[in-house]
Amino acid sequence: MNTPAPTRRQFLFGISAVAGGLLVGLPESRAQTGHGEVTAWVVITPDDTVTIRVARSDMGQGIFTALPMLVAEELECDWAKVRAEYADTNENLTRDKPWGDMVTSTSISVRASQEYLRQAGAQAREMLIAEAAARWNVTPVSCRARGGIVSHAASGRALRFGALAAAAARRPIPENVPLKAPSDWRLIGTSAARIEAAPKVFAEPIFATDVDLPGMLHAAVKNCPTIGGSVVAFDHAAVAGLPGVRHVVQVGKDAVAVVADSWRQANAAVEALPVTWDESIGTGVSNATLRTLFREGLADPAAAIGHRIDDVGASLGGAAQIIDVEYEAPFLAHATMEPQVCTAKVTAERIDLWAPTQNGEGTTNTIARVMQRDAAQIFVHKLQLGGGFGRRGLAQDWARQSVQIAAQVPGVPVRMLWSREEDFTHDYYRPMVLARQTAGFDAQGRLLGWKVRISGSSIAASLAPFWLKEGVDNALMDGFVEEDMPYAVASFEVGVARRDSHIPVGFWRGVNLSQNGWFREAFLDEIAAMRKIDPYLLRRELLSENPRALATLDAAAKLAGWGKPPAGRHQGIAIVEGDNAWCAQIAEISVTDGRLKVHRISCAVDPNFVVHPDITVQQIEGGIVQGLAAALYGEVTVEDGRVQQTNFHNYRYLRMEEMPVIDVALVPSLGRYGDRWGGVGETGLPPLAPALTNAIHPATGKRLRSLPISNHDLRV
Amino acid sequence: MRFPSLILAPILAAATTIAVTAEEVTLPQDEVASLAAFDRLVAVIEHPRCMNCHTSTDFPRQGNARLRHNMGVARGPENHGTPALQCATCHQDNNAPSGVPGNANWHLAPLSMAWEGLDRRGICRQLTDPARSTMTPEQLVEHMNNDPLVLWAWNPGNDLNGLPREKPPMSAGEFGELVRVWVANGAQCPD
Amino acid sequence: MPVLKVNGSPHEIDLPDDTPLLWALRDTLGLLGTRYGCGAALCGCCTVHADGKALRSCVATLADVAGAEILTIEGLGTAATPHPVQAAWLEIDVAQCGYCQSGQMMQAAALLREIPKPSDADIDAAMSGNLCRCGTYSRVRAAIHRAAEFI
Structure with missing residues (x-):
């Protein structure tokens, strides 16, 4: 056997010592504040180990490597000696937010923190240099830092970071240190060794499901089968005698839980527990009634207009030909591979949570509010997330439940785990949304006007009502509003009529672009067909004033060999900008006897700057697979108020045998079109569905205007 | 024998009621009994509980809708799945509470014993063709009466939605006895 | 008392005999690397080996694996x-x-x-029971080919 030795790096997941002891089997406790801390971001110990604090959450998007790289680039340390640990949520509060924002959503981690992270690295570097210069009695500018060593060339002296750190930490933190030009980066832009890879490969207990505290009990939950319903009564005595059962408790107004010695015992008991529910909130509500509700929204004359160019009514009124069609995108589940889970311990003095949270401060604030405690009493210990995709950010139902359960067993840590069935049936779903799109053409087929009406449930209304502006959720028009409607059309209008139901909706990869990107790009192909123009060339024409979009589009077309698919195959194209990262995709498919095969996805992406090319490609691959699975199979349906999908047999996901070849070309524009950095977590997803349905049209003659594709008969 | 004459009697009674005109000859009673038994037992063979693993494809099917088995499950060289994804990777000795069906030696019938796509006559030919059946008539009686995997069809448990799986349209005993009668009377096939 | 190897x-x-192997591993033996994903052999997160063969430990009970060598x-x-x-897996950065x-x-x-x-067909046949919501399939495939070179 000939195996290369893996580069093994320590991976610290911010597990601090708490009353009750260290977690068994978890890596050593985080460096304590004050021990080698040069700044809040950078900890250097005498052995030259550099620990960089990460404020955002790692859910597989590689920020435990990418964010430390931004610091290390300016710090000039030795990457092989870099470790990463979570910045402590509670300390962020008590130390006046040295780590800033901890939110991990909307592909924000790199793009929103890159500047202050590079600055943090530069500040620590300057402090180390200042300390060395003082010891040598030379000017700091005559010294330089490189590879974890400060040196003074003129005298030939050098000191390791580890020998300087403790004293450097007492020096003032300089402000506004000039940052390197991108052309001078040596680490950023390389696929540096991943910090967080080994613990996953050697299956270390890094997930919230793996938390194992002394004396810990296990909880299983049964939520009201209709979301938003409530518990009327439950028969505690019926299960009290079952093996291992310790407590049977109500959780909030809408759930019950059994606390037992093991999760299996807890789950067996909660499944056997007789509960009477009030499900009247959902009586009679189904996909059909919601469709009717949203359709009525599409015709609402009071729709809020989000963007208007010229007078679309007049343009359509004078049209010789009209396309007037309705698109429908279904509810989707997050279905993180790790179901909802959280461990909590509640005492009079403090509340500890071991949480897979996308937003440590969001968890803190939720628990402080629900438990009526001071936020400083809440200690959120973040772990690696077994997938997030938006499920574990603003939606903190799982954290709340875990504390509400543990509060009924004070002083005892309780690990709450939802069964997969609870997870599927109690999500904050990607909203079901309908769009009506109308385009008018003159007798020669020239586009005169394009009108869009959108209706569906609002994520803001469900999770963050304060985001609504006079009741309007502008996010429902993402991709169509002035900032992100890229196409130069003479007459255009988008409007929205929000319609909410008892089914909660939430952030899902790509958020509203996951529907609207498809609506827009699929309809653009309908326009191209009316104009009898190649869909790629139509996009080129309408993007002619946008060189950045054009470059991305052209790169994808070149990568895919647009217009020259192999015999028997067909192509479809789409381009969407998400979080300031342009992404163009071309799907290459065949349809045989109604059976669709996706052969290849060619993708070009321009996030402006790329920190770690391989992670970036990984994120795009992930977006494509998630988008493909959703387009092919994804659909959550509601019947009489209840969600019908319960597990992976009736909510299909893409499997290995269905994988297309994925080619990704990174085409970063490196600041040519502006300074704003892009995020790559989500932008890979929105173009997939339209590229795919746009390829199905030439293959079958069919325009698919509802998803998933598996609901359609593709036989010609 | 579990249900001796109990079942046999009505079958023979049915056979004797065939009207015979002067020009017609009377079929031998054993042939009539055999055909009548086959005519009834084939409804079990055609049931999804049996047919889903007696496929003519390189994969099993599942459910009453007889969809291709999820997860790309394939027949494999010995009808027990592919080398690394065996039937026994998931299917255990008993039905699992989660809805995953189980029985010792869960596997597909060999392709030579495929019934899928055949009409009743074709199924009968398959059963009685020594080259394809790989079972003697006596072995068929044994298989249909006592093979635990066959009998699973009458103890199919709940599906993944928690609903009882549909059983074949007659009891295991009735089916086993019909097979016995069919074989005992010459394993006759319809034309 | 029953012995599990x-x-x-x-x-x-x-x-009890009907305890799924997964929960014996995780909750009793503290082997937390085998993970719960679906409880119904639909996702493959809980895959272990029994006598060298892949097994979904969420559906296999202690009775089913009596006498088997579990890895x-x-x-x-x-x-x-x-x-x-x-x-x-490390070289290709699959995870x-x-x-x-x-799993x-x-x-x-x-x-x-x-x-x-x-x-590739062997990989399709073997790996299609293992779900990955992050979409690592291309890299899983590449890493299996790479691992084959190490053997």
């Missing part, structure tokens, strides 16, 4: 002595969130045990 060591297990991810390899699959990866690697190791040089 895991990663070469016997363990006395005081649990979990903890017994597959270590950082110091990685299994070829683990070495390849994203990582939650399904124990992916155990399934891949079972495949390589049966077919040391698997084709």
